[in-house]
Amino acid sequence: MQKHNKDAMIDVSKIKQDFPLFKRKINGKRIVYLDSTASSLKPKKVIDAVNGYYKRYTANVFRSIYKTSEEATAKYEQAREYVADFIHAKNTSEIVFTRNTDESLSLLVYSWLPYHVRQGDVLVTSILEHHANFVPWQQYALKNKCDFRIWNADRNGILSLEAIEKLVSKRTKLFTFTAASNVLGTLPPVKKIIEKVKEMNPLCLTVVDAAQAVPHLPVDVENWGADVVAFSGHKMMAPSGIGVLWAKEQLLEEMPPFLFGGDMIKEVHEKTTVFNDIPHKFEAGTPFIEGAIGLGAAVEYLSALGMRHVREHEKKIVSYALDQLTKIPGLTMYGPADPDIRGGVVAFQMKGIHPHDIAQVLDEDNICIRVGYHCAMPLHEYLAIGPTCRASFYVYNDTKDVDALAEGLKKVKKMFE
Ligand code: PLP
Numbered sequence: 001m002q003k004h005n006k007d008a009m010i011d012v013s014k015i016k017q018d019f020p021l022f023k024r025k026i027n028g029k030r031i032v033y034l035d036s037t038a039s040s041l042k043p044k045k046v047i048d049a050v051n052g053y054y055k056r057y058t059a060n061v062f063r064s065i066y067k068t069s070e071e072a073t074a075k076y077e078q079a080r081e082y083v084a085d086f087i088h089a090k091n092t093s094e095i096v097f098t099r100n101t102d103e104s105l106s107l108l109v110y111s112w113l114p115y116h117v118r119q120g121d122v123l124v125t126s127i128l129e130h131h132a133n134f135v136p137w138q139q140y141a142l143k144n145k146c147d148f149r150i151w152n153a154d155r156n157g158i159l160s161l162e163a164i165e166k167l168v169s170k171r172t173k174l175f176t177f178t179a180a181s182n183v184l185g186t187l188p189p190v191k192k193i194i195e196k197v198k199e200m201n202p203l204c205l206t207v208v209d210a211a212q213a214v215p216h217l218p219v220d221v222e223n224w225g226a227d228v229v230a231f232s233g234h235k236m237m238a239p240s241g242i243g244v245l246w247a248k249e250q251l252l253e254e255m256p257p258f259l260f261g262g263d264m265i266k267e268v269h270e271k272t273t274v275f276n277d278i279p280h281k282f283e284a285g286t287p288f289i290e291g292a293i294g295l296g297a298a299v300e301y302l303s304a305l306g307m308r309h310v311r312e313h314e315k316k317i318v319s320y321a322l323d324q325l326t327k328i329p330g331l332t333m334y335g336p337a338d339p340d341i342r343g344g345v346v347a348f349q350m351k352g353i354h355p356h357d358i359a360q361v362l363d364e365d366n367i368c369i370r371v372g373y374h375c376a377m378p379l380h381e382y383l384a385i386g387p388t389c390r391a392s393f394y395v396y397n398d399t400k401d402v403d404a405l406a407e408g409l410k411k412v413k414k415m416f417e
Contacts, residue, residue: 079296242291
């Protein structure tokens with residue numbers, strides 16, 4: 001893999017050229033893409049990698065000895081190596097390719113929970129969660145009469161470490177939380193949280209939803225100390241439909257597979273089956289080969305930028321956005337004011353104007369934001385705020401994009417005054 005350029009700073013005008021979508025104009029106007037939290041744009045490098053598979057070596061993986069299939073297999077496995085390296089996993093066998101974060105997390109409902117969690121046991125998730133890290137545990141708890149507990153945050157999304165003492169006991173079997181809120185942008189101190197949970201109950205499974213962390217910050221899963229980490233390719237410049245489940249080798253060895261069929265087996269006889277080694281045991285059927293190859297290219301792209309720089313850049317942009325948007329009368333922003341503990345996400349509302357109206361007016365100028373509950377309804381209900389607008393930033397956004405948003409919002413305000 002191309003080595004990290006640790007001294008390079010983020011040059012947005014150069015980066016924008018890597019993303020073909022920015023060449024497009026709609027009604028003669030440029031696109032201001034502020035919805036990377038939902039899905040990021042794709043650089044040419046990723047598009048070329050996917051095209052390369054289609055044009056030069058389309059074949060299934062693992063099954064054949066002809067050259068193009070061997071090439072496809074090598075690229076698929078190379079992507080796994082890149083991902084392992086990117087998140088500092090010990091071994092490629094710890095990287096399971098899934099479809100997305102939802103699938104990575106839900107896999108535990110089939111492969112881990114039924115073997116460890118009984119009636120009356122406690123499952124904990126935080127109030128900040130995306131539904132992907134909320135509904136699986138809620139539903140399991142309902143079905144199995146477990147105690148589903150919520151780790152509440154303050155109004156800025158700050159989770160208290162002391163509260164862990166009340167939530168974790170011998171009966172707590174799973175403790176999960178997001179490494180970055182997709183609404184408030186809050187960045188909880190992952191390592192400290194895991195340490196605290198393990199101090200209270202070393203056997204409690206710790207699961208981190210890193211869907212908004214791996215694309216935006218340097219992540220070291222070994223340093224975090226969690227048992228399971230999940231994330232999605234499409235939020236980090238890769239194709240949609242490829243996701244990752246990282247788990248410690250021993251845990252993956254112990255867990256039974258939840259999808260059965262081809263490739264996840266070593267031998268099948270009339271009465272018995274021997275499952276494949278990890279991670280293949282969890283990758284039944286023909287995988288999303290080109291998706292994984294695209295993810296490998298995305299990891300190369302991000303690594304060349306340097307994740308430290310990606311984070312620093314987003315911190316600058318979010319600080320600037322917080323400064324600019326506060327100047328708009330009637331606009332309320334949610335989440336921490338301190339950019340040190342905030343990712344590149346700004347959720348907001350404008351007094352008396354429905355978020356959908358705001359998004360529609362912004363769309364006239366091709367300013368793409370997201371509105372609604374952002375798959376985090378419990379959080380919106382907890383804050384009692386109703387649907388919000390959300391602008392989110394990535395390496396291809398600059399202060400001009402923030403200015404366009406601020407101007408757009410002023411236009412909205414005038415229209416509805
Ligand atoms: N977790 C968080 C924090 C998210 O922001 C998202 C998507 O927005 C998800 C999980 C779900 O990701 P996916 O739709 O790729 O499964």
